[in-house]
Amino acid sequence: MSLAHHLPALQVIVPLVSAPIAVLARRGVFAFAVATLASWSAFALAVLLWLQVQELGIQSYPIGSWSPPWGIEYRIDEFSAFMLVLVSMVAALVLPYARASIESEIPREKHYLFYAMFILCLTGLLGIVATGDAFNVFVFFEIAALSSYVLIALGRNRQALVAAYQYLIMGTIGATFFVIGVGLLYLMTGTLNLADIHGRIAEIGDSRPVLTALAFITVGLSLKLALFPLHQWLPNAYCHAPSAVSAFLAATATKVSIYVLVRFYFSVFGEYIVFGGLGLPELMLWLSLAAMFVASAAAVLQKDLKKLLAYSSVAQIGYITLGLSLDTVSGLTATIVHLFNHALTKGGMFMLVGAVVMVMGDSNMARMAGLSRTMPLTFLGIVLGGLSLIGVPGTAGFISKWTLIRAAIETGQLWLAFAIVMSSLIAVVYVWRFVEVAHFRAPEAETPARRKLPVSMLVPAWLMIAGSIYFGLDSSLTLGAANDAARVLMEGGR
């Protein structure tokens, strides 16, 4: 067995082992080095794994050599490899940023714990994607969730504590719903291996416990991925968390939950149960539309820039689930490509806003008057990200929306394409609100003098923003990978 064979396990184990090492390191600098090294190696492993899947097809890894379905299997296909690259890439970019960013937000003696929690959260998210075992998904969900509650509670204000508590209650209810669904599936099929469950559900068909399991899993995951109207925890959590945490969670946590939902719909239940006769696609379609309009409108009303971005995230999740509800290859392609594009855009924007918070002291928009003169580069980056949120041609957001609109027209629903364009106009309004305050309003008299921002913060943030422009100009890589993943999922779901 060569090393290449062990990639799926190493992907999760490297960050998992690094977390306790970061705690033992005690000193902030060492913990930072360990965490950064772990996230970079996770990224390298994910890229290698992605190339391996491209070449050899699905990679199955029996943990402890217990062959599936008895043992836990790690199973990497096109979609999971794509998600592993996304999650580990965001972590590899956010960690170097975090070092300077948490300096002003978290007491120095707690830094090593921050890095340990961050890397543990990464472990959970990677594990959710890599595993092919239903109960293992739950365990990794809780690893990621518990560490993210801690990360959010590290925020500067006392509101962060309440936000973390609310997220803990909602997140635990979501995870428990999910595990009830898994339990019902286990009762019906006697197995926990996802591929094995799929085979046995095909035999027993859509009996009532299976449909109940589907309902529990859908509701539980919808809570986790903040599908409207189950998004109440998200704006506060993203708003009050430390900037680096907002950037990391906004780019990865909800996306991974969507991954699990798609995985269960297509690779476990099968398309004919989920989309046949239950009314689930219609429900999801209307909730997605509600998210696109209501959450965008709520974003317009926010006074706090971080909260505005958080509400915009809820709206963007609407586009992602809309593609899923169409139940076509192109719809699913739009979902997957928007997962990636939105992660880049929102991650980069939260990082730049974190830089603004560092200089201004808080993220209240009223205090950002004249930002285009005091921090021109940061202002430009946020505007470019905003353009991608709107979906202006030449940005990654345009590729997502274009794919989504094409998928809507393909199913013959012209009004849906119209609705997508209309909701993008609301995004114009909330991005404009920021531009208006930051560019056209005169700066306050006692605006802090121009401060040089650390390079370690600007470079990762700009890499994300540049990525969201690059993948808008040349979408062959992302769109191709998304299309491959969608095709494999659809074929598996039949």
Add this chain to the structure above:
Amino acid sequence: MSQFGNFSYLVTVFLMVSGLYVVIARNNLVKKLVGLSIFQTAVYLLYIAPGKLLGGTAPILGAGFETYSNPLPHVLILTAIVVGIATMALGLALVVRINESYGSIEEDEIIEAEEGAQ
């Protein structure tokens, strides 16, 4: 057997619903966590109860034993219990910190303090 066949499911559903109700209806942050714990405990029962066969023994091969109970749910729930304890510990730690900074663990008073500050 017949009318008691679904007994464990009835208990499970009762615990599940009452736990969830406590989470939603109570105003006190600690009581909410207690409700959450009851909710999670109901799931333990959902997994473990069907794994037991009447007259079944532990799955160790031996002369004279032919029916075995399923051991897997116990292992799964052992993990779920650990997760539940971690959640409870973290939740209570957060409540302690909230109490330190707000001087209250009643949700409405905390919301009031938040709105008063703005």
